[in-house]
Amino acid sequence: MRIAVDAMGGDHAPVEVIKGALLVAREDPATEILLLGIADVLKEALSGMGEIPQNLSCRGVPEVIAMDEHPIQAVRKKRNSSLVSAALLVKSGEADAAFSAGNTGAAMAAATLDIGRVPGVDRPAIAATMPTLKSRALLLDAGANVDCTPENLRQFAKLGAVYVECVWGVASPRIGLLNIGSEQSKGNELTKAAFPLLQKDLAGFVGNLEGRDIFDHAADVVVCDGFAGNLVLKTGEGTAEFIVALMQQEMAADPLLAAAHQSVMSVLSRLQSRIDYAEYGAAPLLGVNGVSMIGHGRSHARAIASGIRAARDAAAAGYIAAVREAL
Amino acid sequence: MRIAVDAMGGDHAPVEVIKGALLVAREDPATEILLLGIADVLKEALSGMGEIPQNLSCRGVPEVIAMDEHPIQAVRKKRNSSLVSAALLVKSGEADAAFSAGNTGAAMAAATLDIGRVPGVDRPAIAATMPTLKSRALLLDAGANVDCTPENLRQFAKLGAVYVECVWGVASPRIGLLNIGSEQSKGNELTKAAFPLLQKDLAGFVGNLEGRDIFDHAADVVVCDGFAGNLVLKTGEGTAEFIVALMQQEMAADPLLAAAHQSVMSVLSRLQSRIDYAEYGAAPLLGVNGVSMIGHGRSHARAIASGIRAARDAAAAGYIAAVREAL
Numbered sequence: 093m094r095i096a097v098d099a100m101g102g103d104h105a106p107v108e109v110i111k112g113a114l115l116v117a118r119e120d121p122a123t124e125i126l127l128l129g130i131a132d133v134l135k136e137a138l139s140g141m142g143e144i145p146q147n148l149s150c151r152g153v154p155e156v157i158a159m160d161e162h163p164i165q166a167v168r169k170k171r172n173s174s175l176v177s178a179a180l181l182v183k184s185g186e187a188d189a190a191f192s193a194g195n196t197g198a199a200m201a202a203a204t205l206d207i208g209r210v211p212g213v214d215r216p217a218i219a220a221t222m223p224t225l226k227s228r229a230l231l232l233d234a235g236a237n238v239d240c241t242p243e244n245l246r247q248f249a250k251l252g253a254v255y256v257e258c259v260w261g262v263a264s265p266r267i268g269l270l271n272i273g274s275e276q277s278k279g280n281e282l283t284k285a286a287f288p289l290l291q292k293d294l295a296g297f298v299g300n301l302e303g304r305d306i307f308d309h310a311a312d313v314v315v316c317d318g319f320a321g322n323l324v325l326k327t328g329e330g331t332a333e334f335i336v337a338l339m340q341q342e343m344a345a346d347p348l349l350a351a352a353h354q355s356v357m358s359v360l361s362r363l364q365s366r367i368d369y370a371e372y373g374a375a376p377l378l379g380v381n382g383v384s385m386i387g388h389g390r391s392h393a394r395a396i397a398s399g400i401r402a403a404r405d406a407a408a409a410g411y412i413a414a415v416r417e418a419l
Numbered sequence: 420m421r422i423a424v425d426a427m428g429g430d431h432a433p434v435e436v437i438k439g440a441l442l443v444a445r446e447d448p449a450t451e452i453l454l455l456g457i458a459d460v461l462k463e464a465l466s467g468m469g470e471i472p473q474n475l476s477c478r479g480v481p482e483v484i485a486m487d488e489h490p491i492q493a494v495r496k497k498r499n500s501s502l503v504s505a506a507l508l509v510k511s512g513e514a515d516a517a518f519s520a521g522n523t524g525a526a527m528a529a530a531t532l533d534i535g536r537v538p539g540v541d542r543p544a545i546a547a548t549m550p551t552l553k554s555r556a557l558l559l560d561a562g563a564n565v566d567c568t569p570e571n572l573r574q575f576a577k578l579g580a581v582y583v584e585c586v587w588g589v590a591s592p593r594i595g596l597l598n599i600g601s602e603q604s605k606g607n608e609l610t611k612a613a614f615p616l617l618q619k620d621l622a623g624f625v626g627n628l629e630g631r632d633i634f635d636h637a638a639d640v641v642v643c644d645g646f647a648g649n650l651v652l653k654t655g656e657g658t659a660e661f662i663v664a665l666m667q668q669e670m671a672a673d674p675l676l677a678a679a680h681q682s683v684m685s686v687l688s689r690l691q692s693r694i695d696y697a698e699y700g701a702a703p704l705l706g707v708n709g710v711s712m713i714g715h716g717r718s719h720a721r722a723i724a725s726g727i728r729a730a731r732d733a734a735a736a737g738y739i740a741a742v743r744e745a746l
Contacts, residue, residue, distance in 0.1 A: 223661075225661065225664055225665070238607040272646055280566045281566050303657050304653045305657070307661035308657075318599075323629075323630050327631065328654055329631055330635075330655075331658035335659060363662055366665065
């Protein structure tokens with residue numbers, strides 16, 4: 093497996109991206125990692141990081157897409173950027189997967205325009221991993237397509253079902269439609285029209301589920317439009333941060349708890365990282381005709397490493413072949 | 420002030436509803452509470468509750484609308500139900516406000532059909548109170564209108580702004596548009612079209628905000644369609660429950676924390692109730708031409724009391740006159 097990594101993408105690039113790549117290169121000698129970035133910048137960053145394993149290499153590129161650039165314009169203009177180069181390496185077959193923690197819209201655009209779509213997919217989706225009490229669930233779309241058709245949702249369901257079965261190893265995945273009530277009659281125009289399509293086409297369809305059901309693991313795949321999906325992600329993160337902040341206030345005021353303060357805060361921080369999207373490292377772009385993963389812009393080395401591993405695992409599991417067959 | 424209370428509405432009716440009504444009647448002799456319900460049932464429930472204060476009275480009705488009945492059909496058919504009777508008392512001026520923790524859709528239908536709408540309002544909205552680090556914010560629509568137009572959102576913003584100013588006493592309330600990014604260009608078709616309407620019409624408009632910004636109190640009023648609003652509420656509740664469940668797991672496994680277990684759990688339960696929608700007691704139906712409050716079906720006495728107080732406060736503050744003038 094060979095993973096093309098955009099070393100210039102993310103709020104803490106290139107240092108944290110390189111550190112994350114090194115973690116994976118050192119633990120897994122069978123995986124080749126190709127760092128793409130401005131040659132001098134990569135060289136300087138790597139100089140303080142100890143011995144460089146043989147399975148990690150660098151390729152200099154002359155351009156970088158910034159976090160706030162207009163996605164499609166940047167991808168069209170900066171053909172030699174680290175972000176676009178990663179996608180082109182997947183397209184040409186030189187790499188098995190691409191990873192970037194940079195401009196999400198640009199990574200999406202590069203994947204769609206340069207790698208292309210799987211035949212039968214109208215709109216690729218961003219799939220986010222949500223923590224659940226039992227394990228994890230895949231939520232898509234998490235923000236790539238804010239206005240969707242029922243047919244888009246049907247395709248997202250297929251893409252997600254194949255992913256969790258093929259990459260996560262979930263046998264007979266259960267698919268739920270994110271909604272505001274469990275009865276079939278509930279919902280807005282989109283979800284009411286999508287329900288019968290999912291019911292007809294997906295053996296594992298379990299019906300509607302609400303935001304709270306995600307955490308109870310009512311489904312392995314949760315399907316929604318990108319507006320709803322992004323809202324759920326951000327609200328979940330916001331609630332978790334809010335609880336930690338309130339807990340800190342409460343504990344400061346309670347002498348009994350002040351004694352256990354350190355222990356409680358360390359538990360809370362573990363919980364928050366379980367909930368924090370960033371810790372899950374990467375969101376696959378599903379429906380793209382090659383493995384492409386995006387990391388959270390705020391990622392540090394640990395999240396970057398987890399994203400590169402996810403890219404490797406999706407490629408190694410043969411997701412693209414499986415999804416081509418299913419669609 | 421005279422509040423008509425549907426004593427038969429809610430999962431724990433009539434006992435918890437009556438207990439909640441008694442709490443308010445005893446603490447506030449100036450407020451009259453009229454319980455509506457099946458005469459025998461009310462009589463029996465009240466018999467074990469000590470002395471009945473003079474400002475609490477009962478009125479027997481022959482019918483009850485069940486939690487799972489079809490809202491509009493039930494309201495049209497059961498004209499003498501406790502739920503419809505409460506709305507009719509507001510319409511006739513015999514009561515200043517109605518409160519029901521029963522079938523939400525039916526309470527909405529009775530308010531809209533029987534009390535009517537404020538001139539200039541196309542669709543009344545359910546307004547939910549969200550906790551924030553500083554105080555609280557009003558989120559609307561929380562689920563009454565799943566598909567909305569930009570003009571609906573503009574009206575919701577007006578209804579909410581007048582409410583927090585008039586009833587909560589917030590001077591110059593800030594209004595935010597719930598979205599999936601802060602820039603004006605972000606969002607789906609609905610939010611992109613609503614943005615300029617809100618900007619033009621509301622002096623306190625602060626632009627787009629994301630789910631996480633609600634908790635930071637980025638706005639006093641958060642405007643969205645009912646699908647998005649309900650999703651935010653349920654996801655917030657689900658995340659809070661998830662964190663408490665995880666915390667319990669973690670603490671059981673940690674001997675240092677096991678010692679502080681009791682204290683930590685009591686803090687967590689206080690936090691959860693701050694987040695739990697049920698604790699806020701009631702959601703006003705804004706845009707209705709009279710004060711109508713709905714309580715959460717799961718409400719116990721404390722939440723019922725808080726809902727009745729909210730109904731009283733909205734009536735006493737003259738919300739309806741203020742909103743008629745503003746629209």
